[in-house]
Amino acid sequence: MPRRVDSKSELVFRAAKPRAQPYLLADGNGLALRVRPNGTRTWLLRYRRPGTSKENFLSLGPYPDVSLVDARKAATIARNLVRDGTDPVEHRRAESAARKRAAEGAFQLVAQKWLAFKRKEWADETYRKAEFVVREYLSPALGNKPISTLATPEVKPVLEAIAAHAPNLATKARQYVGGIVTYAIQHGLREDGIPLSLRGVIPRHKKGHIPAITKPAEIAPLVQAINTYKSPITRAALKLTMLTGLRPGMVAAAPWDEVDLDVAEWHVPAGRMKMQHEHIVPLPKQAVELLEELEALTGRGHYVFPSPARQKTPHLHRDALSKALRELGFQGKHATHGFRGMLRTVGTERLGIDIDILEAQLAHAKRGDVQKAYDRTTFDDDRRRVMQEWADYIDRLCSAKP
Structure with a gap:
């Protein structure tokens, strides 16, 4: 049988001095004060893990921050947990996780x-x-x-x-x-194995195409309407979206340091592209003229399309482009993303542009892993030629007599 240890007075623990090796000063019922050579003293409770024969130690805090009375109370609570079949160390971990979940x-x-x-x-x-x-x-x-x-x-x-x-x-x-x-x-903020069951909670709906004007007879009225829009910054952003076929969000957030007007190119880094590949955008002369006019109007700050004072974003918000088209009467007829569909459809059907060249300009993903891995064709020279054709074609439609 283990030797019975009698409880000690706090004076004994207060007088405990460090030695060359750590030692335990027992208070009975598994409670002891561990004294280290550097003088730190910590209350420990020795207990047997429920359902096993293995012993473990539970730290009850440093002395004298935790008094002998408080240590004995904590030891009693821990022993009661063991008696009920709960490991006090695991209980403490669970409580800590619960506090973390509550706080964070x-x-x-x-x-x-x-x-x-x-x-x-x-x-x-x-x-x-x-x-x-x-x-x-x-x-x-x-x-x-x-x-x-x-x-x-x-x-x-x-x-x-x-x-x-x-x-x-x-x-x-x-x-x-x-x-x-x-x-x-x-990150320990929710118990493992408790996901949500959200599949099927959203009613099915028929996916429609993004509205886009693709008939030549309707392009000129669209461009002419855009030319009347009150905000020169939003107006320029809409026209650049049309002239390049880039995603509206990319255009609205374009920084000047990506644009080189001398060589008529826009270099979009991989980090800003949906497919995480750098994209070189050839700028037709109409786009260059548009950007030069905008630079003269707004100066060359960080963003090509600076944010209006009422917006919280540092640059023009892409929703401003959608709002402009709605105000011009094109809701349900043409969306900002529809400029991409316009370029792809009209470029193929009216200008005879090779679909691969258009896909490269639109920066669409390659289909299939093999094609993604080995097809690095970007058609830079071809894209420069066809995007100038595209801009000239829009000009001809707008200047044609009714």
């Missing part, structure tokens, strides 16, 4: 950390869309809800509300919520 686990806080983490691997436009959905839709509805207990019935009505007016965004929002929950599990 509000949905909006986790969502912001997830966005910061994903930004390292996403293109700017991909990040912009995710940040927009989180900020405008998910955080207002789920902001302070604990991620540790977030349940499918809480998320379902939020996604349904988004789907009612923006089905495509609802699909993205569902993906983002899943990513945020996975991030929370990986």
